[in-house]
Amino acid sequence: MNNEQILQQVEPALRPQAKAFLQDKQQTPELSFLLRALLFVGALCGAVLLISDSSFHILSVPFWLRGVIFLVAGWILLYRWRGDGSARGLFLRQLGGLFVLGGQILIGLELERGLRYKYLWLGITVLAGVSYPLFRSSFNRFFWCALAVSLCCYKLIDDLSLGATACGLIGLVLFAASAWIFIKRRFTFYPLAYALLWGCAWVGGMDAFAHWQEGLLDGVNIVLAVLAGFYLYKALAGHKKRWLGVAAGAVCALVLNWPSVLALAGMYLGHRLRENVLEWGCIAGLAGGLVVFYFSLDISLTYKSLFLIGPGLLLLWARSAYAK
């Protein structure tokens, strides 16, 4: 990494601080992803077991108070080990984050009892909003936002009995809001952006099982096919054969239905913004879309296979023509 090249883009008054920031980052040894994942699994097992144990051995303590105890303990751990780059610091922070989450879940369950399910979506949304600036763990933020978005979407679609087009539009709005956060690089709101994408996938799943059997070519699909075509047209600017990409995108959009089209768009967005998590999340979404497609479409296996082989061959042809 070229520090000098980076520092030239920083305002002269801020350069010494930026230089210190970069040096501090470079000196802190990074823990590998595998190790972080293993420590997280260990912390998760420990926290889940301890919180479960509280249901057996401190029953005399009210439910909400148990939540508060874990919340405070987690907060103390997070505060005490903040900024510590060692494996110990990471493990204790993860444990603290999970205690905070567990404490909030206990309080959330108490809230659910109080609200008697009817206004649960509202309670969870309020909890997500309140905990967002208070608890800075990305996982905590994502968890509550994803839960709130899922419940709100479910409430909206189920209560109003919305059809396929409305579901598609809700998905499109969620995706657009998420994309805006990523494009504007609002890092603080990345957990919310991922939660919105999760909400988009959730609405897609609800729509698939409720409406896809009615037919493939609904209004949203046609609009999205045009959008996907335009998107690819812009993405392949300067390439002589960009019409190939446009054709491939449009046909896939018509066949695949809207959640998969949005996953394709998200993949490309992730690549352009160098956000690997976004790109691979959308690839997983696309794979999930194929599974949903297989189980939800009320047509014979032979037709399903033709729906898959056709676009596959078209994509292969587009690739070879594009490479030439």
Add this chain to the structure above:
Amino acid sequence: MNTKHALDGLLQNKFLTLPAYERLLGELCPLNAGAWLSARLLMAASVFILAGVICFFAANWQHLGQVFKLGLPLAGLLACGAGAWYKGVQTAAGQAFGFGAGVLIGVFLAVFGQVFQTGAFVHQLFGPWCLLLVPLALLLRNKWFWLMPVYVGAIYWISKSSSWNPTWPLWYGFNGLFIAAWVLAEVFGRRRVRVFSRFLWVPFSGFNFCVALIERFSSTHEWAFLIGALAFAAAALVYAWYSKDLVLWAWNAFMLAGLGSMWVVSLNGLTLYFLICALLFTVAGGAVAWAWPRLREDKHHE
């Protein structure tokens, strides 16, 4: 440190403006849109065509003739062989053809059993499949390919010994074979082969953990089994320490905590078992944190 993460940090702390950030990102992390599109189109096309072909044969399987049913995997095998020969077995495409051939051998054996109604037991399919995979693995010289005969062999062993009661010989037998392979590789091929390394150890011990879970709650040889399991996991921990692999150490520490928890949960009359299990996992996390400054320097991992 990752350049993108450094730039993200600078933008987040307001040392950089958004246009300056985007400019630096473009210069320091350049994109290759053509290569990306080509790779993604190939990936998507392969998945679509493969899923479509599977759907097609699943739909029409009953109506296909015996010659066609047998010919299909054989044709695939021939195509994979021709592809590997044409591209060369050490190229990426050749290796992919080799993996395809490994899967199709099993498919052919299954179809053969179905078409001729041989009445064979399940393990009689996995046994020859495992044997046929070994020369292919030697030919490909790809360490990941070795996982296929290992797992096919494990399934063979499980299905063969499922009629035994108790099933503990499965656990001891498989571990014994693995340890023998490990010792041979460590003694005779220390420089060239690291059989006990992460890539083989992690899935193997995962399998072992599942077997141990089933065995713990069904076996009548509780103590013998527990001592064997704990001794095996502890030996793995010691090995991870001497091979200076922190990830392997962490994996084994949590495996050991898992095995200990399993034993604690199955004890009768104990009331604090969740608390003890939580403590075991916390101790395992502490062991990883303690080992981190001592093992992190090592770079020779798989």
